Amino acid sequence: MLRLPDGRLLVAAKARSVTRLAAFSRSFGLSANILLSAPRVFTRYVVDVAGAALADYVQSGPAAIDPDLSAGSGAPARYGAQVLVLCSVIALIAAAYEPLLLDLAFAALFIAITALRLVALTALVEEPKSERIPDDQLPIYTLLIPLYRESRCLGGLLRALRALDYPEAKLDIKLLVEHGDAETRAALAVLDAPSNFETIVVPQGSPRTKPRALNLGLAAARGAIIGVFDAEDRPEPGQLRDAVQAFLRGGPQLACVQARLVIDNRADSWITRVFALEYAGLFDALLPGLSRCGLMFPLGGTSNHFRTAVLDRVGGWDAWNLTEDADLGVRLARFGYRCATISSSTLEEAPNTHRAWLRQRTRWLMGYVVTWIVHMRRPVRLHRELGWRNALVFHAFIGGVPISALMLPIFVGGLIVDGLSSGWLVFDDWVGWLELALTGTNLVLGFGTAMAIAAIGADRRNLTGQARWIALVPLYWLMSSVAAWRAVWRLIRAPHVWEKTEHGLARTSASAAGPGFRRSAPGPSRPRRARGRG
Template sequence: MSATRAAIGASPDPHALPTGDADPELLRQFGYGASPPDPDLGWLPWRRNGDILWIGTVAEPTPALRAEICGSLDLRGDEGPRVQFLRVSAAQIVAAQNHLREALRLEASERFAREHPSFSAKGGLARWQGLLPIALLILAIAGMLGSWRAAVIVLFTIGNVAFLANVGFKFVATLGGPRQQMKQRGQQPAWDERAVPEPAAPPGPRRAVWEANPIYSVLVPVYQEASVVANIMRNFEKLDYPHDRLDVLILLEEDDAETIAAARAAHPPSWIRLVVVPAGQPRTKPRACNYGLLLAKGSYVVIFDAEDRPEALQLKAALAVFRRDDALRRTGRGTRPLACVQAALSYYNSDYNVLTRMFSIEYAHWFDAMLPGLDATGTPIPLGGTSNHFLRSALIDVGGWDPYNVTEDADLGLRLSASGYRVDVIHSTTWEEATPDLGPWIRQRTRWIKGYLVTGAVNLRHPIRWMRRNGARASLTMFGLILGTPVTFLLYPVTLGFTVASWLLGPVVQIWIPHGLLLLGYFNMVVMNLAIIISSMAATWRRYSWRIALFAVFLPFYWLLHSVAAWRALAQLAHDPSRWEKTPHGITEEYTDSMIDVPGLPHSARD
């Protein structure tokens, strides 16, 4: 491609007809990787030589065709490039589109593993990591055969230590959460109209609006969402951001014909693009996001899920934080550059059933207590899967998402920190649907826990080197949260079972577990469980109401469900680590929640 460009640049005649195939970069710039090849298109941007844009056409470019092409490419007369035409065949146009889509498909799937192999999950486990489970299994069997009581004591010890580390990390992180949220409410900059002018800003009265609102790309990966895809588009129409500065990409999978048809039938406005992601492996959300990032036009990029309803001012709130950080850095008062801000997630169907209540309690604790607490201490933040607002240049600098990691958000949060960037949280909410059925909930948690295990394994292929490079705070996140969470859930039935059994049977049966270890078990099951219950209850009360918060007393039982998902994740990790189990949406689409008032949503108590 570079050789072809050099030949064009060396041409003595700027009007000389270009030779060779269409320029893939030019096609990408105009978004021609967004849909499958169209043999009836009849024209395609071909090459650019200086201020001359060459358009390849099958037919003679009549005045009507010229007007159609200039309108489709948004060429504004004197402001845009000069347009020239050359004749090409329909086969050449289809071939150019096919070539571009294949190049984008490979880039979305394989570029990260090729350029960042040490951070990619595609390479699998290190040799010692693959041997470790086998060695532990052999030791466990040998221990049970030699002295089953000693083996049980060791297992009970590991489970209690993991529980204390994980729950202790979460509780300590929550202590700074409310104070940090109050600080955010007071310091989070309000939206203003100041910005760095963009080079393409048009003259006239629209210039001020153009400069104040940079292009903001919104990536929305959807799959098997035919029933809700039209609602997605309506939700984004409520965003308080100039629509001509929005670049919304609905990322559709090529084999999902039903959702593609429903999306097209919704007749989206011009600022919403339907991007059909070519079929390929791995079939994951991060691969689709990578594909969308390759076509995105904005300086800022945000991810939303299919059922999301972000607050109207969320984009402006995130942009104001980015601009404040940029201003601080320009005056020498900033630290590491800000790469991402995370908005909170809450659920509009929180009181639908017991499972949605527990889901809502868990997320209120995470987003309203834990993440602000981590932010207050400068500890690396594992991102949530949606409402992440990125500085596009920083996202590209770290390689985008790892398509082989099914918890791509947590992985990306750690990778941004390891690359010298900072992640903050903002006081803004995205409302979405809590999974109301147990089967989909188990499959969703299986994917999340499996992704935590994969993220831990990838980062700790060389553990000493990783800890030296990332420091103590990142190590706390890694061992207390990323690895601590799945290990705690895997051993939670053992820890809970032996503790309860010793408590019930202790008065009548001699317990052979060391007294100190039993005390640790009692401390974990009573004191640490109570600490998380109280902190979760407080966060939920602030977010929803006391009627939801009271269900926090069931958290110890709720964690048993996580144990089921954790063991399922461990089994999948052995044979299908990149398997993405889809979570259905729209199950409670028309449900009206009596607990909360969500302004602007059809589920709101105001309606």
């Protein structure tokens, strides 16, 4: 409801309420003072007349609840980058003068990460099958699809969303388009979309990020549950029903369910092949295990489904954080909520060139650093709210992933220099042997568990034919180190600038027949015409 400049009320009423509202206004002689509007017309009007106020609202996010919870309050990114550079300098000095200190610190970090991985793997079980809920018992479901320069993906997106097994009358789909994206807006204008699709133009403002657009979608959402998809996503048709069933089983403290992301274009290059194994290990092994243990975990940026009321309570998404999904997972845990995984899958397109992969991984690592810095503003309060088990996950994954990526080349370089100067296996005292033992333990724990998780995920995803690419995991990690150091540089120079990942450039598809791909054998990749430069 909105009061117009002439004093009348503009009301967006749901279909069931229109008749009752009209009768009420006639009974009390208010017909001339109330204007009825369709929800999408109401939203378009609000965006047009209150664009500046909306821009302020969507960028505030959790800062409206507590400024300490937002990366937009203060300068955590630049400060965090300076801290990381200082720590790296200290590590270099330690590696040069007393490598044992570096080995001990690195071993402690890797042991913590490895322990959590092993705990997660021991908890892996098959998730229960969902029972089909009658259509009349399903809640209204809002899907938020942020779009920016995504005209190449719109046709496939429309087909995937229309294939969802959910009553159209209860499906509220919001296509969130940036103000200056004329190409996508023009493509949407000629798109033959059903009536439950609504295009919302995000008001001009900064930062121009995905979470900022999602906050606008949250404000306009009609559903009791919100799902988030990217333009290139192809979810299984039954995913929304699986999510509803999970919420019914999980109780009111279950705030979010994460579907499993599967790389569709894995045959494009060696990068996409290893990326597919990384995702299989993460979404088919590690995250389901952490979920089963009742631990928090960093959410994926797509195919996650939320209770709308809970999102409102925790402040929505942080528009200033480039890894809004990981931040939101931590914030939900701090507010006492749980996240879980479901077995439904979503096909996703991976970057298939070194440059595109580097830009995306840089953005992710930037977001992890900022997330760690933001939530560590008040460490005592953080650890009290998370509890020691979730705090261990927070430090091991949110802080440990970027730190280990930064330290890996320093660690390996120190090992090589030390080996060349001491004759490798020739040591004069026990310190040298201890350093060698710690070095070997770190490498075995780090690379070994990463490869093991990728192998287990590949087996659960039926990607066993791709297992030989696991041997490239060490090289993949070294590339992640390049991205980590690039992230430090960008945190200093442009901490809130979103480096867009171009989609619609895939050259192959493992499931060209459609999204019915749960635990299916990949088979030979089917080439398709490239839709852009790879």
